[in-house]
Amino acid sequence: MTDDETNTERWQAVDRYIADTLIGRDAALDAAVAASDAAGLPQIAVAPNQGKLLHLLALVRGAKRILEIGTLGGYSTIWLARALPAGGRLITLEADETHARVARSNIERAGLGVDVEVRLGPALETLPRLAAEGAGPFDLTFIDADKPNIPAYFEWSLKLAAPGGLIVVDNVIRDGAVADASSTDASVLGVRRLNEMLRDEPRVTATTIQTVGSKGYDGFTIALVTGDSSRLGGTR
Ligand SMILES: C[S@@+](CC[C@H](N)C(=O)[O-])C[C@H]1O[C@@H](n2cnc3c(N)ncnc32)[C@H](O)[C@@H]1O
Numbered sequence: 057m058t059d060d061e062t063n064t065e066r067w068q069a070v071d072r073y074i075a076d077t078l079i080g081r082d083a084a085l086d087a088a089v090a091a092s093d094a095a096g097l098p099q100i101a102v103a104p105n106q107g108k109l110l111h112l113l114a115l116v117r118g119a120k121r122i123l124e125i126g127t128l129g130g131y132s133t134i135w136l137a138r139a140l141p142a143g144g145r146l147i148t149l150e151a152d153e154t155h156a157r158v159a160r161s162n163i164e165r166a167g168l169g170v171d172v173e174v175r176l177g178p179a180l181e182t183l184p185r186l187a188a189e190g191a192g193p194f195d196l197t198f199i200d201a202d203k204p205n206i207p208a209y210f211e212w213s214l215k216l217a218a219p220g221g222l223i224v225v226d227n228v229i230r231d232g233a234v235a236d237a238s239s240t241d242a243s244v245l246g247v248r249r250l251n252e253m254l255r256d257e258p259r260v261t262a263t264t265i266q267t268v269g270s271k272g273y274d275g276f277t278i279a280l281v282t283g284d285s286s287r288l289g290g291t292r
Pocket of ligand 1: 100101102125126127128129130131132133149150151152155177178179180200201202
């Protein structure tokens, strides 16, 4: 067995241990995964411990309005929506018709008791419509769709963010390729551009955390929309 295979097995075992201990069986989430698999959706949803992190971030933020870019089968959507109070609202954007249909059914089965809307269409077409409708401002936005468009999604998320809002971006380490300045991979370039935008944008302060686990070696960025660079005390 190679070192990489040993690492992957260990990461998967630890993720299973964390999920079994801190999350356990969850009828709605388990059914969402099963229905997504049965419909042939790719197995690229966030891991259970990552879904719970999104849930906790929304709770800590006291989020009442959440935007998600990239729904898949609605797994992360369910985690996020469960953090909403009565009267809360979540809008999730999905370009693929089958993914959107499976997600709607998974979300309905989960019986969330809050307003969750799956909007079908390319996110870069839906986002300007949301802005024109006056949807938002959003207390938390989760960016998890096509990676080359991350910079554009970040710009829209910032436009639509509430003061004090969080913007979370998934898959920003890409097996370490993010540190490769010579990369020509469009997804890596998307993430590197995001980091430059975060560096140069005075209205946000952000960090990125590397992760290992059942989803491999990757990571996420969390940006806080301060809206006021003077409160950052000279740090980014
Ligand atoms: C990584 S999956 C989302 C996983 C989901 N957030 C979860 O953790 O359960 C990415 C999703 O983004 C969708 N997607 C890709 N390009 C898109 C676009 N331009 N607009 C909207 N959705 C897009 C894909 O069809 C896919 O369902």
